[in-house]
Amino acid sequence: MAPMTGLTIDLRGKSFSGTPVLGPLSFTLAPGERACLLGPSGIGKSTLLSLIAGFDRAYDGTIALPPGRIAMVFQAPRLLPWRTLAQNIALIPGAGDLSRARALLAEAGLADAADQYPEKVSLGMQRRAALCRALAVSPALILLDEPLVSLDPASTEQMRALLRRTLDLTGATALLTTHDRREALALTDRILEIDGRPATLRHDRPSPLSRDDRLDPQRVETAYREMF
Ligand SMILES: Nc1ncnc2c1ncn2[C@@H]1O[C@H](COP(=O)(O)OP(=O)(O)OP(=O)(O)O)[C@@H](O)[C@H]1O
Ligand SMILES: [Mg+2]
Known part of the structure; x- marks a missing residue:
């Protein structure tokens, strides 16, 4: 049996209209590992x-995914405007019913917003709801x-x-x-830095901060000055 990985990227190249954008670029995440690109x-x-x-299969190389579901949280929350936050979660196959959706939202501090429509709540609240929607299917990645x-x-x-708490609880690879750069230090165990055109992996470094130390902005600032 092949060893289980959380995610294995072995990308030779990705181009748009003949212009190389990515690669070669390779890295592996262990199951449950959290990394920042x-x-x-x-x-x-x-x-x-x-x-x-x-979403895009036009590339050279291989990407090996873990068994289980893959969830993506986009930069724009992409909630359906004609559904409430709880309905947005409950309509995902495998996410459970409305009461489970409300419970997930409550854990994210959104108990009072569960029955609101997305346009009635802040961007931050929409993002948290989108994260709840992703976590509702217990993704492997x-x-x-x-x-x-x-x-x-x-x-x-x-x-x-919320990210720290939920990622700790789910054990999903992230x-x-x-x-x-400060955000990268504050959020994850490992920092994968890409740069150049086409972009390649420039640094692959463990976070110098423990999960507790990352809560302290002063420690994040010190690590930032030492690292970058
Ligand atoms: N569908 C597309 N067709 C053509 N070019 C694209 C397409 N999507 C992205 N690109 C180009 O690929 C490059 C990488 O874009 P991408 O959105 O992945 O960058 P990013 O690192 O996510 O940037 P940002 O931090 O601004 O979100 C850019 O030059 C962008 O213009
Ligand atoms: Mg982007």
Whole structure:
């Protein structure tokens, strides 16, 4: 039997209209590992996530997924506007009924918003609901595209806390993207830094911070100064 991995990327190349954007680029995540794909805007982070999620199959190389479901949380929450937050979750096959959806939302601090329509709640709340929707199917692998981008400081803190808590509980393998180095340090166990055109892996480093230390902005700042 092949050894189980959380995710194995062995990408030779990805182009758009003949222009190479990604690769060669290889890395493996262990089951339950959480890593951050760090790179500047426009480098190819979202592109790589959509290859992993299977939305785009036009690439050279192989991507080996773990058995089980794959969930993706997009930068835009992509909730159906004509459904409430709880309904948005409950209509996903395998997510359970409305009361389970409400319970998941309550864990994310959204008990009072469960029966609201997306446009009535903040972007931060929509993002948290989208994360609940992804977690509702107990994915083996969860992909999160810029989960903290364009949130105000209070929403950023709530989302960070929720990500830490939920990822700890689910044990899913997780790959999230960011262009923010401090955010990368604050969120994950491992930082995969990509750069260049086509983008390749420049650094693959464990986070120097323990999961507890990452809660302390001062420690994040110190690690940032030492690392970058
Ligand atoms: N469908 C597409 N067709 C053509 N080019 C594309 C397509 N999608 C992305 N690109 C190009 O590929 C490159 C990588 O884009 P991508 O969105 O993956 O970057 P990113 O790292 O996610 O950036 P950001 O941090 O701004 O989200 C960009 O130059 C972009 O213009
Ligand atoms: Mg992107």
